[in-house]
Amino acid sequence: MEQIEQRLQNEYSELPPQERRLADFILGHPEDLPLYNSTELARHCGVSKATVSRLFKRLGFGSFREGRQRFRDLRQQGVPVVNEDAFGGGILEQHLEREIGNLKRLYGGLDNDLLTNAVEALIQAREVVVIGFRNSFPVALHLRQQLAQVRERVRMAPQPGQSLGEELAELHADDLVVLCGFRRRPHKFPAVLRSLHRQGVPVLLLADGSARGIASQASWWLECPLDSLSAFDCYSSAMSLTNLLANLVLHQNLSAGSERIAAINEQYELIDELSLDLSGSAR
Template identity: 50%
Template sequence: MNVAITPVALKIRQLMTQHLGQRLRQQFDQLTPHERRVAGFILDHFDDFAVYSAAELARLSGVSKATVSRLFRRLGFASFQEVRQHARELRHHGVPLVTDRSALGNGLERFQRHFERERDNLHRLLEAIDADTFDAIVARLDEAPEVVIVGYRNGYPVALHLRQQLIQARDRVRLAPQPGQPLSEEITDLAPGTLVIVMGFRRRARGFEALMARLAEQDAACLLIGDPTLAASAVKPTWQLECPLDSISAFDSYTAAMSLVNLLANHLLHRRLQSGRARIDEISAGYTVLDELD
């Protein structure tokens, strides 16, 4: 199956496969001894190389600033500012890089900065959700004969938590693929009305576009939960909810995604409150019979 790749998606793919670290490794043997010093320092500090200025890279590597400039030109960068921009783009697409050494702050300031970023993510998430769209999603969660949740990499914990929450209120909620099994077996011959929920957070696994195209071919109802880089996706689902992942430094925050899981699960439970309460009671009784919880 041929899947169309948008120009934006192609740019992202090129960015992720030809980033600075890979260019350095590919050309390392062709570098001069002084250039290798700089390259070695960058590779050893790749997660935070962007916090250094060109002068600092030169000083810490024991070479001249001109050597640093020559190295970056050899790698295809017109200036050190372009290298910094490259690092910011990598961070935007999910590569965990420190781009500001003072980003965390000191003392209580670090907690305030973290709180403000998390609050901003939640605000952006909820502000972007259309109430009618949300109600339609919850209605399908309630009425679908089966819910299939697909999540790879950082999307897997979110998918696992969503499944754990939904299974409290309804039956036939499963994760796909099962460990060691191909995904194609899990999404073939989906029952009419099945809802497929796909986690599409940045640095998505290879085959994401093909999966979305396959679901579209099957005319399956699909909810795509991801981050703003989903704009590059060539295939649009039935519904799409975007969770900001911004944090104060290198690693993405999934607070907004987990909050969305909570919101969906609570609304599903309230939509089927009587049967949902009965199911929760039955599950709790099972815990007691099997002596699974304290």
């Protein structure tokens, strides 16, 4: 599906609104496309059958049926065959190639100026609030842990068992929200982004390509490809980006970051919180 997704991404900015709505669905749910015929897809997306036909012809297919078959063929190629020879041979190489491909697309698509501005915002913000729902939560949690090593006032929201509204209400233009929004986002996600936009709170959006329809409301959008061979998305590019961001924050504010790391390590020692015994033996 990667080539078809890339075609959609290349054409996206030129698409009319109805075709863009259809493209948003395909990019957000590529695994579902083979399940629909053109009538069902049009009804599901709230567009006409003619819109479906126009979009697939724009992508170089003679018809929707031809495009759907191409999706089906690619889907079949991506499903691992569970047998000893396949698992021990080609599957590992294919998986590695896909991971490397995601990383190349991530770093090939990063704009240096955009990245520099986002990192400067991470350094200068009074407070950094990191938000991630569902599959985005582990990425958000890891980013918060990394950033908290090198700057003060970094927190996750909402806290367990709490609602988000009261935490968003107290944010201002001198704060920064890092919003992790990978596909299969909850329905409230666009509303959260709109609310922050209305408040004038800067937002750094970390998301896959399915977020392009709402990304304009973020101050910065860093796209992380999640393509995988099978049903579950690969988050290596997202985790690599969190590592890059944290390291850039540290190195562009090295004195303050180093002081904080030293202070944290001192606390580790004072309360004997972490085991530094490399042999793994009990004390």
